[in-house]
Amino acid sequence: AVLLSPPLHAGTAYIRGRYHMYGSAIGTLKIELGGHEIWSKTGDQGNVWMQVYGDITIAEGEQLSITAIMGSGWAGDIAIDDFELLPSSGPSPTPPPSGITPAPTPAPTTPVPTPAPTCALSSVVHKTASWPAENNWTIHDTSGAVICNGNNYAQENTAHTEACCLQAGVQYTARCGDSYGDGWHGGYLEIGQTKYCDSGSWSHQDHSFTVGAGTPTAMPTPAPAPLTSAPTPSPTPAPTPAPTPAPTP
DSSP: OEEEOOOOOSEEEEEEEEEEEOSTTOOEEEEEETTEEEEEEESOOOSSOEEEEEEEEEOTTOOEEEEEEOOSSSSOOEEEEEEEEEESSOOOOOOOOTTOOOOOOOOOOOOOOOOOOOOSEEEEEEEOOSOGGGEEEEEEETTOOEEEEEEOOOOSSOEEEEEEEEOBTOEEEEEEEESSSSOOTTOEEEETTEEESOSSOOSEEEEEEEBOOOOOOOOOOOOOOOOOOOOOOOOOOOOOOOOOOOOOO
């Protein structure tokens, strides 16, 4: 299936949209501009809606096409939604009416940068066995956002280290897929020290997990400040009693 735009004017534009590629026989979704491929995805991407977006440069008269190519079986539906093509620069400001002096434009404020997430685990390992091209996997959080994934493996009996930033205390789900439906033949997905999806005959497996934080380093206990003693007051001497006069005869 192909979705084709009318001829476009030259310039820079911003494309964005969502896609869903879930099933054991997913084919390929690709975007082309003027007959040249600018983006593509192949295979099962998990049961979540994914986003694609970015700036593109268009030559005069070029057309944008979105093509979905079916896979090897019925379980290969591809869906797209909310695709838009927008001007990158945004709308031009409206000039003020004659005789009115516009207020000065305030200087832009520099946003405070968002700190990068702290990764309790920065990679996972997918070990292939027989028929690695059938393997695919995703790790997503509870909102459905995909953190990392892998597919299209070619080498048998090979450990593939894949970048994956997993934070401590966050719940994730690992989804293992096999397009033929007979499991990974002894292959596995290793997260930390735990192996998942390493036995049985299956087309999909889901495993929920949480990455633990490392052992915290105790802060040193500060030495107590020396105490300053207040001066001890001198004892007040007891008053000397006045002599008692002798009685008058």
